[in-house]
Amino acid sequence: MxxxxxxxxxxxxxxxxxxxxxxxxxxxxxxxxxxxxxxxxxxxxxxxxxxxxxxxxxxxxxxxxxxxxxxxxxxxxxxxxxxxxxxxxxxxxxxxxxxxxxNDWCADEVADHAVALWLAAARKICRYDRATRRGAWHWKTGRPVHRLRGQVLGILSFGAIARLVAERARAFGVEVWAHDPFVDESEIRACQVRPVSFDDLVEGADHVVVQAPLTPQTHHTFDRATLRRMKPTAVLVNTARGPIVEDAALYQALTEGWIAGAALDDIEEEPAKQRDWQPSNPLLELPNVIVTPHAAYYxxxxxxxxxxxxxxxxxxxxxxxxxxxxxxxxxxxxxxxxx
Structure with missing residues (x-):
């Protein structure tokens, strides 16, 4: 042969x-x-x-x-x-x-990236950078920025990567919540994380990190109905798959003030799967959005x-x-x- x-x-x-x-x-x-x-x-x-x-x-x-x-x-x-x-x-x-x-082939990388996106969005790092490059040297260009200590970071799912996110986030003094119907609540509590319902996570968290798998059930989890229930000061971080968040709904939420910001490691259209992709997604034009090219694993x-x-x-x-x-x-x- x-x-x-x-x-x-x-x-x-x-x-x-x-x-x-x-x-x-x-x-x-x-x-x-x-x-x-x-x-x-x-x-x-x-x-x-x-x-x-x-x-x-x-x-x-x-x-x-x-x-x-x-x-x-x-x-x-x-x-x-x-x-x-x-x-x-x-x-x-x-x-x-x-x-x-x-999972462990990139678990640390994804957890690091999720926390980096969260901090960059919460502290308005990219907005400050853009303003400074335009010649605006003033702390007010990122206003408002709120203290992280005492706020709630909610994580959707509680698998291996989500647990690493929780471990890192606690160092910033936030209370960590998690929702995962497939993980026993006692296991979540053992990680010094508060188990909550999906409704409580969406409505009560100041920052939400999505780390769930993409399935028919999680597709468009964050649609207009869900985004409307979040706090107007909330930041949404997605280091899972793009289609878990409905881009058109997120655009409306960000432009109409339903939530304060978003940091995404992928967008719904998943550009890497397309030939000759062009950056026409309107989310890419918004100042309160950070987008990285599905690089969290890298x-x-x-x-x-x-x-x-x-x-x-x-x-x-x-x-x-x-x-x-x-x-x-x-x-x-x-x-x-x-x-």
Whole structure:
């Protein structure tokens, strides 16, 4: 069997890392072939992946249509933790192993970024910077700024990253609340955090940090109805997925004074998934919004880790070893694979 036999190819469906050196060393070191693409649609995944036994994906969706059209595919490895871009049920039915990276690959980075966005928004850092560059040297350009000590920081979800956010935030003297229906209240209290209902979180927190996964149930959690219930002095921080916040609703909330500010690590349209994206989102024009380009996970160390995990998972499955970080339990007999 040669390196180019069907099923012995690993496709990088998309990535924005700038090179494929890490993946190439791992894949070719195992005697497999690596092909890199920059797919932005399922059609492009299908076209690029016809010979692929493994697919690595960062942003592009690998849905049921693509899965059904990849006859040799045995593993789909996500660069990251969330797998909402992969139709896991379809993969399971087709006998395809789906893998991801465990939360800790970037947990510290995301927690640091969430706190940095929160502080930058609360202390009006970006507004002061812009005013100073325009020649306005005065503390009033950021007015009003309120003392953090004694305020309430609410966190939506209480997984590994949210717990690190809480740990960091307490150092600033805020009271930390959290809502997570999947975590026992005693576990939340053990972290010196007050468990609250979603209603209490939205209506009572001075700052809300969103760290929930994107699911059909969390899509547009922060819509007009939710944003209207927040304090007019509140700041919304989203270091989770963009579509959890409805951008049009947030724009209205910020321009009409329903809330005071927002700091976002992604926007609803998720630019990284688009080809030739243009910055036309009206949120980008508002002075009380901070936006970073889905960079919360980033450090050189984290990127190296997640690339290594994804490539190694693909190689493990294609060489007959079990995945270290499986998302599903595929039905092995549901299809015959090439290679």
């Amino acid at each position: 040669t390196r180019t036999d069907p099923g012995r190819t690993v496709l990088i469906a998309d990535s924005d890392f700038g090179d494929v050196d890490i993946e190439r060393a791992i894949v070719e070191g195992a005697g497999l072939r690596l092909v890199a693409a920059q797919c932005k649609s399922e059609d492009e995944v299908i076209e690029a992946g016809r010979e692929a036994g493994g697919v690595l994906t960062q942003y592009v969706r690998v849905g049921s249509r693509a899965i059904d059209a990849l006859p040799h595919c045995r593993v789909i490895a996500r660069y990251g933790t969330g797998v909402d871009i992969v139709d896991v049920d379809a993969a399971t039915r087709r006998g395809i192993q789906v893998t991801n990276a465990p 450090s050189e160390e984290a990127v190296g880790t997640v690339r290594t995990i994804a490539a190694e998972e693909a190689v493990r499955v294609l060489t007959g070893e079990p995945a270290r970080y499986p998302v599903n339990e595929p039905t092995r007999d549901s299809r015959s694979h090439g290679g």
